[in-house]
Amino acid sequence: xxxxxxxxxxxxxxxxxxxxxxxxxxxxxxxxxxxxxxxxxxxxxxxxxxxxxxxxxxxxxxxxxxxxxxxxxxxxxxxxxxxxxxxxxxxxxxxxxxxxxxxxxxxxxxxxxxxxxxxxxxxxxxxxxxxxxxxxxxxxxxxxxxxxxxxxxxxxxxxxxxxxxxxxxxxxxxxxxxxxxxxxxxxxxxxxxxxxxxxxxxxxxxxxxxxxxxxxxx
Numbered sequence: 001x002x003x004x005x006x007x008x009x010x011x012x013x014x015x016x017x018x019x020x021x022x023x024x025x026x027x028x029x030x031x032x033x034x035x036x037x038x039x040x041x042x043x044x045x046x047x048x049x050x051x052x053x054x055x056x057x058x059x060x061x062x063x064x065x066x067x068x069x070x071x072x073x074x075x076x077x078x079x080x081x082x083x084x085x086x087x088x089x090x091x092x093x094x095x096x097x098x099x100x101x102x103x104x105x106x107x108x109x110x111x112x113x114x115x116x117x118x119x120x121x122x123x124x125x126x127x128x129x130x131x132x133x134x135x136x137x138x139x140x141x142x143x144x145x146x147x148x149x150x151x152x153x154x155x156x157x158x159x160x161x162x163x164x165x166x167x168x169x170x171x172x173x174x175x176x177x178x179x180x181x182x183x184x185x186x187x188x189x190x191x192x193x194x195x196x197x198x199x200x201x202x203x204x205x206x207x208x209x210x211x212x213x214x215x216x217x218x
Contacts, residue, residue, distance in 0.1 A: 007057050010067065015049075022045075024094070029130070054069050084120040
């Protein structure tokens with residue numbers, strides 16, 4: 001990887017590449033292997049763009065290094081219930097470039113979008129085994145929210161993290177969102193950067209663990 005990294009909205013011609021990368025990233029999660037049906041969901045980037053924003057990180061040659069889905073409000077991809085909330089889902093970094101800060105750039109882009117759209121908080125879920133991801137999220141100001149934890153149909157527990165944006169701790173970002181949104185956000189990431197990125201996408205259709213067994217909308 002040479003030169004800078006650009007964080008921007010996905011382009012239609014990149015849907016397949018982003019989908020394949022997302023599935024590849026999911027296979028690196030300890031204790032989780034996406035089944036055929038869920039792999040198809042991960043690959044459906046076009047479908048996600050209908051109700052959410054898919055953001056990618058690309059190198060100077062246009063190679064896709066990672067992607068994430070920003071969920072701006074309630075809808076089919078929301079794994080939250082507040083009308084003033086937003087979500088970050090399917091954060092994925094190419095396994096070949098994990099640990100180089102790509103995950104942080106994508107997470108920052110979602111924080112920027114949540115602030116720009118007037119959301120009060122940003123919600124995400126991760127697996128307990130992803131210690132590097134936990135450090136990243138805490139470093140960005142997220143806090144654990146056990147009452148929002150989810151469990152997949154296969155029994156995998158997903159731990160919730162929430163970033164309060166209304167009066168919450170300020171987060172220093174690499175760059176600001178342009179007035180027209182996230183397109184494009186230019187950020188340079190050195191290949192020697194030791195910052196740990198998020199190793200894989202880790203959102204999934206799941207059931208909320210609660211006394212009422214409320215089913216999360218998918």
